[in-house]
Amino acid sequence: xxxxxxxxxxxxxxxxxxxxxxxxxxxxxxxxxxxxxxxxxxxxxxxxxxxxxxxxxxxxxxxxxxxxxxxxxxxxxxxxxxxxxxxxxxxxxxxxxxxxxxxxxx
Numbered sequence: 001x002x003x004x005x006x007x008x009x010x011x012x013x014x015x016x017x018x019x020x021x022x023x024x025x026x027x028x029x030x031x032x033x034x035x036x037x038x039x040x041x042x043x044x045x046x047x048x049x050x051x052x053x054x055x056x057x058x059x060x061x062x063x064x065x066x067x068x069x070x071x072x073x074x075x076x077x078x079x080x081x082x083x084x085x086x087x088x089x090x091x092x093x094x095x096x097x098x099x100x101x102x103x104x105x106x
């Protein structure tokens with residue numbers, strides 16, 4: 001995968017993440033700051049490290065699977081690994097300015 005192909009795929013992955021919403025908060029998981037990292041290797045394998053708003057989140061099983069499925073549909077993606085972490089724990093400071101604006105926090 002060329003650097004340009006990786007750049008384009010990264011943009012597509014970010015767009016996917018911006019279209020996955022926490023069902024309890026009307027903001028994307030990307031803008032909420034739930035996605036800590038997303039990496040693409042040269043073969044098209046994608047790794048996403050993300051968290052949830054709380055360890056006992058009711059969508060703890062569903063949301064990571066949705067992220068995995070949505071990213072796997074993208075052309076050029078060979079595999080997707082979604083890792084859930086609670087270190088560091090999520091808090092409202094991680095919400096992007098766009099997310100804060102959507103929530104009326106700005």
